[in-house]
Amino acid sequence: MIQRAVVLSTGDEITTGKIVDTNANYLAEKLADIGVDLVAVLTVGDVPERLQWAWKSAIAMGEVVISTGGIGPTADDLTTETIARITGKKLWMSDEVVDNIRRLFASIGRPMPENNKKQALFPEGAEIIPNPLGTAPGFRLEVALDGHSSQLIVLPGVPREMKPMMENWVVPWITANRGSTRVFAWRSFQTFGISESALDEAVAGLIKPEEGRVAFRASFPQISLRVTVEGEPGDTQRRLEELSVRVRAALTDNIFAEGETTMEEVLCQIFSERKLKLAIAESCTGGLIGHRLTNVAGSSRYFKGDLVTYSNDMKMNILGVSEATLKKFGAVSEECVREMAAGARKRAVVDVAIATSGIAGPDGGTPQRPVGTVCVALDADGTSVSRRYQLRGTRDWVKLLTSQIALDWLRRYALGMPIGDSALFRR
Numbered sequence: 001m002i003q004r005a006v007v008l009s010t011g012d013e014i015t016t017g018k019i020v021d022t023n024a025n026y027l028a029e030k031l032a033d034i035g036v037d038l039v040a041v042l043t044v045g046d047v048p049e050r051l052q053w054a055w056k057s058a059i060a061m062g063e064v065v066i067s068t069g070g071i072g073p074t075a076d077d078l079t080t081e082t083i084a085r086i087t088g089k090k091l092w093m094s095d096e097v098v099d100n101i102r103r104l105f106a107s108i109g110r111p112m113p114e115n116n117k118k119q120a121l122f123p124e125g126a127e128i129i130p131n132p133l134g135t136a137p138g139f140r141l142e143v144a145l146d147g148h149s150s151q152l153i154v155l156p157g158v159p160r161e162m163k164p165m166m167e168n169w170v171v172p173w174i175t176a177n178r179g180s181t182r183v184f185a186w187r188s189f190q191t192f193g194i195s196e197s198a199l200d201e202a203v204a205g206l207i208k209p210e211e212g213r214v215a216f217r218a219s220f221p222q223i224s225l226r227v228t229v230e231g232e233p234g235d236t237q238r239r240l241e242e243l244s245v246r247v248r249a250a251l252t253d254n255i256f257a258e259g260e261t262t263m264e265e266v267l268c269q270i271f272s273e274r275k276l277k278l279a280i281a282e283s284c285t286g287g288l289i290g291h292r293l294t295n296v297a298g299s300s301r302y303f304k305g306d307l308v309t310y311s312n313d314m315k316m317n318i319l320g321v322s323e324a325t326l327k328k329f330g331a332v333s334e335e336c337v338r339e340m341a342a343g344a345r346k347r348a349v350v351d352v353a354i355a356t357s358g359i360a361g362p363d364g365g366t367p368q369r370p371v372g373t374v375c376v377a378l379d380a381d382g383t384s385v386s387r388r389y390q391l392r393g394t395r396d397w398v399k400l401l402t403s404q405i406a407l408d409w410l411r412r413y414a415l416g417m418p419i420g421d422s423a424l425f426r427r
Contacts, residue, residue, distance in 0.1 A: 001063065001178065001179030001180070002036060002063045002064050002151065002174055002177055002178050002179065003036065003037060003063060003178070003179075004036070004037050004038075004039045004061065004062045004063050004064075005031050005036045005037065005038050005039065005062045005063070005064045005065070005066060006038070006039060006040045006041070006042065006057075006058040006061050006062035006064075006065045006066075007023075007024050007027050007028065007031075007038060007040075007041045007042070007065075007066050007067075007068075008041075008042045008043075008044070008054055008055065008058050008065055008066070008067040008068075009021045009023060009024050009041070009042070009043045009044075009067070009068055009069060009157075010043075010044055010045070010046065010051065010054075010067060010068070010069040010070040010078075010079060010157070011045065011046060011069045011070065011157060012045045012046045012076070014043055014045075014069075015043060015044065015045040016045075021043060022159060023068045023069075023157065023159060023162060024041045024043070024068075026159070026163065026166075027066055027068070027166065028041070030166055030167070030171060031066075031174075032184075032186075032228070033171075033184060033186065034171060034174060034175050034178070034184060035178065035180075035182065035183070035184040035230060036064070036174060036178070039061050039062060040057075040058070040061055040062075042054045042057065042058055046070070046076040046077075046078055048078060048082065051070075051078055051079070051082045052082055052085065052086055055067075055082055055083060055086055056086060056145065056146075058150075059143065059145045059146075059148060059150045059152070060145075060146065060148055062150060063149075063150055063151065064150065064151045064152075064153060064174060065150055065151070065152050065153065066153045066155065066166075066170070067079060067152070067153070067154050067155065068155050068156065068157045068162055069156070069157030070082075070157070071119060071136045071138070071154060071155075071156055071157075072119065072136060072156075072157075073113065073115040073116045073117075073118050073119055073135070073136075074115070077118070079154055080118075080121055080122065080123065080154070081121075083123055083141065083143075083152060083154070084123045086145065087123065087141075087143045087145065089123040089124045089125065089141075090123070090124050091121045091122065091123060091124075092121070092122060092123075092124060093117065093120050093121055093122075094120045094122060094128065095120075097119070097120035097128065097137055098117055098120045101116050101117075101119060101120065101135045104135055105135075116135060119135055119136045119137070122139050123139075123141055125141060125142070126139040126140065126141045127139060127140045127141070129153070129154075129155070129165055129169050129170070130165075130169070131156060131161055131165060132164065133160060133161045133164065134156055134158060134161040136156045136161070138153065138154050138155040138156065138165055139153075139154050140152065140153050140154075140173070141154075151177075153170055155170070181232065181233070182230055182231060182232060183230070183231070183232070183233050183236055184228060184229070184230050184236065185228070185229050185231075185236040185237050185239075185240045186226055186227060186228040186229070186240070187226070187227050187240055187244050187258060187259075188224050188225065188226040188227075188258065188259060188260070189224065189225045189226075189227075189244075189247055189248075189251065189255050189257075189258055190222055190223075190224055190255065190256055190257040190258070190259075190260075190261065190262075190263075191222060191223050191224070191225060191251060191254040191255055191256065192221065192222045192223070192254060192256055192263070192404060192408050193253070193254050193408060194223070194251075194254045195223075196216055196218050196223050199216060199223055199225060199251075199254075200216065202250055202251060203225065203247065203250055203251070206246050206247065206250055207227065207243050207246065207247075211229070211239070211243060212227050212228055212229040212230075212239070212240070212243050213227070213228045213229075214226070214227055215228070220397065220400070220401075221397075221400055221401045221404040222256075222263070222404065225247065225251075227240065227243050227244065227247060229243065253417065253418075256408065256411055262296075263292075263404060263407045263408065263411065264292045264293050264295060264296050264299075264407060265296050266411055267293060267296075267407055267410055267411060267414075268293070268296045268298055268299055268301075268302070270411060270414045270415065271301075271302035271303075271410075271414060272298065272301045272302050274414055275302075276302055276351045276352060276414060277302055277303075277304055277348075277349075277350040277351045277352075278293075278302055278303050278304065278350055278351070278352055278353070278354075278410065279303075279304050279305050279306070279307070279344045279345060279347070279348035279350045279352075279353045280293075280305070280306045280307065280344065280353065280354055280355070280406075281306075281307045281309060281319055281337075281340040281341060281343065281344035281353060281354070281355040281356075282306060282307070282308050282309070282355070282356050283308075283309060283310055283315070283331065283340070283355075283356060283357040283358070284332075284356055284357055284358035284359065284360050284374060284398070284399065284402060285356045285358075285399050285402050285403050285406070286308060286310065286399065287306055287308045288399050288400070288402075288403045289306065289354075289356070289403045289406050289407065290303070290305075290306030290308075292403055292407070293407075304348045304349075304350050305348050307319060307344050307347065307348075309340065312326050312331055315331065315336070315340060318343070318347070319339065319340050319343030319344060319347065319355075320339065320342075320343040320346070320347075321336060321339040321340055321343060322339065325339055330369070331357050332357050332358055332359055332369050332373055332374075332375055333357075333375055333388075334375050334377065334386035334387070334388055335386075336357055336375065337355040337356065337357050337375045337376060337377035337386055338355075338377045338379070338384060338386045340355035340357065340377065341353045341354055341355035341377040341378060341379035341384075341386075342379045342384070344379075345379045345380070351380060351381070352378065352379070352380040352383075352410070352413060352414075353378070353379050353380075354376065354377065354378045354379075354406050354409060354410055355376070355377045355378075355379075356374065356375070356376050356402050356403075356406055357374070357375050358372075358373055358374030358375060358389075358391075358398065358402060359371050359372065359373050359374075360372075360395045360398040360399050360402075361394070361395050361398060362394075362395060370390070371398075372390055372391040372392050372393070372398055373388065373389070373390055373391075374388070374389045374390075374391055374398065374402045374405075375387070375388050375389070376389065376402070376405055376406055376409060376420070378409050378410070378413060378419060378420075380413065383413070383419075385409075385419045385420055387420040389402075389405065405420075
């Protein structure tokens with residue numbers, strides 16, 4: 001029976017901070033989806049003694065250990081030989097895997113280096129996990145160490161290779177061997193305009209512990225709320241929908257999507273359905289809003305253009321912002337962004353336009369307008385709204401958060417909701 005898991009991430013590039021271990025986060029979510037309790041995540045560098053300690057510790061804690069990394073062809077790839085050493089198993093070479101690696105190199109017109117044969121070595125008793133996107137296949141091995149049995153699942157560290165192997169092989173295998181008929185169902189809600197603590201308060205007592213689990217994940221600039229239900233097949237989806245109705249009712253104004261849908265994907269759907277045309281005028285965000293919108297296929301159905309007017313001359317010459325406004329109120333003002341939005345709407349001949357201007361930092365702030373001061377305006381038939389915000393964080397955070405605020409305004413406008421109603425970032 002597989003109930004507890006340990007994730008083991010190996011590599012000096014992780015322990016020295018040269019790369020971020022996104023694999024562990026991904027694996028944690030996948031294990032949660034199938035109801036396996038992740039008891040620990042161990043990260044260790046390419047040092048034999050430390051690797052041995054990590055593997056022995058992981059085996060002692062979990063019925064399954066999933067590792068990523070350390071199965072490449074170089075001298076510092078030590079995962080397979082470490083497992084063989086601590087379990088006392090001999091290594092064997094798969095001729096089939098060697099032939100496959102050789103074919104992969106031949107397909108790109110290169111001979112296979114001899115050290116790639118190392119990737120065809122496996123401990124006795126291992127079941128090979130195919131890697132359709134790389135030269136390093138993974139493997140599964142059942143071991144017994146110090147009186148504790150565990151299933152070791154070894155995967156490559158490259159995310160684009162590891163993820164398909166996890167989804168197509170590992171998840172089905174673990175699910176089939178959990179030793180329980182109970183299943184898990186979950187739904188995530190993407191929220192914006194409410195803090196994590198306020199979100200927690202808003203749903204406090206909404207779902208009893210025996211009904212399901214509620215979890216939060218802050219993933220700047222939004223916060224995800226996830227509801228998980230465990231039960232027998234055929235019953236979990238019904239219960240999950242009942243709980244979802246409660247969540248939607250409690251967070252109507254702040255939920256912008258369900259699942260993993262992004263704000264820009266929501267905009268594409270809503271504006272396309274309502275046949276609304278959009279233009280943008282950006283200053284401090286430097287084209288980021290337009291970039292996010294055009295990342296979504298089909299954005300050309302509603303998005304006409306992005307006028308990035310960084311300088312005051314461009315604001316006046318392209319958008320028609322008056323020199324008097326800039327002299328009296330400055331470029332970072334509600335007065336300026338209102339004229340920017342109106343100018344963009346007129347210039348592009350669209351239904352709605354939105355504009356941003358601000359001080360992203362780290363320099364350029366004043367006592368009256370400190371770094372993080374941002375103004376947003378929206379212009380449409382019968383609607384002209386502007387707000388001033390005081391944001392905090394690094395330059396890229398200020399830009400990203402401003403873009404999220406602007407997209408949320410557009411979502412609210414298209415759905416007939418109050419625009420800029422949240423006081424979370426208001427000055």
